[in-house]
Amino acid sequence: MAEQPARRRRTQSERREATQAAVLDTALEILATEGYVAFASSGVAARAGISRGALEHYYPRKIDLIAAACHHAIERSVAEAREAAASPDMAGDPVGTFLSASERFFFAPAYAAQIELLIAARADRALAGVIHPIVLDARRRLDDVWTEVLIRLGQEAAVARRYVDLSHVLMRGLYLAETWLPQGDEREKIIAQWRDASRALLASGL
Template identity: 30%
Template sequence: MSSSDTLIPPARRGRPKSRPEVERRTQAARSEDMQRRILDAAAKVMSSHGYAGFRTAEVSRVAGISRGAQLHHFPTKDQLIVATLAHVYDQALAVSRQRAAAVDPARDILDLLIEDAREFFFSRHFLVAVDIVLSTATEPSVREQVLDIARGARLPVEQAWGQALAAAGIPADLAPGLLSIMLGVVRGLALRKLWDNDPKRDDQQFAMLRDMARAYIAAQGKSRGPKRG
């Protein structure tokens, strides 16, 4: 949907070759701007009202655009919903990748991983994605698109953190399993928040999770021999 190229405003794109070329680019950039404006508004509406309460009319209102302009870019509600999720998952992917690539060496890598996962799984957008997948269990089309978006955005995040764990000295044979369990806890506690919201207890649990992972890594190191004693 969005390439890095389209993030550059047309004015900075170097010297125009010819007038029609400029116009084509300007129009494409305008179209991209409009789409982003619609998607940012749709993300807000989705975040407040979830899937069931998502109204396309509210999106045009929040975006401050005409209904026609919105329908031109996203003719159906499902198209808009799918594009919105792709948009917010893309943004989350970019942020997570950046965090995994630039970890603060003064802090525990496991804490950093948990913080990043918490920001994603505790966001309303993750819950909206779950909502859509569960609500559309009998309508495969939207459901499959949402699953593809989530897979496409989350697998690179897991890879980036897998590399970060390895770079921080976590044994390569333990890293994938640890990563999956730690993400599993964050996902599971995000869901528990619906029943019983207690951020302070979550803090304690995440600290305990980090300690469990550290104890496991240490125990595995010892049972392998060379570093013993």
């Protein structure tokens, strides 16, 4: 039997990055499932399996942890959008690929965490000062990914941007409706109807 190659030991930098990613994923999970009111650095540390002191070494304040978790979620979401936009499916079915990727983003735990923070930020100016720029940057970057690929596939720039904006408004509304006003399988039906209408809307120039 051939010997298995020895597994490479992770460097200190790699271990640190893995620990930080685990902490930030845990922070997002708590925000999404338990809300901002229940969010505390001590709870994140306990669930992530590290000491409070270790967590505070990376994120001294609760607001630092929240900001880092938001940036972490955004970078991952933008990377996933770029991967979907570059897939072979995009050329064959750009509307379907875009709407499927958008649905995954708006109905993922990271977006639920974002909504929790935006609601809390209405009464917390310090939180708003941190969260609002991050959310606006995420919206711009994600919109740009999809607008640019639709332009490459032949759409006029203004039409592509307007379509992406309208689609994301729809997804936000569906998320909020499904979260607070559950309506069974309405989301699937509405997205399918929007997908069918999209081709005619894009062809007509909106």
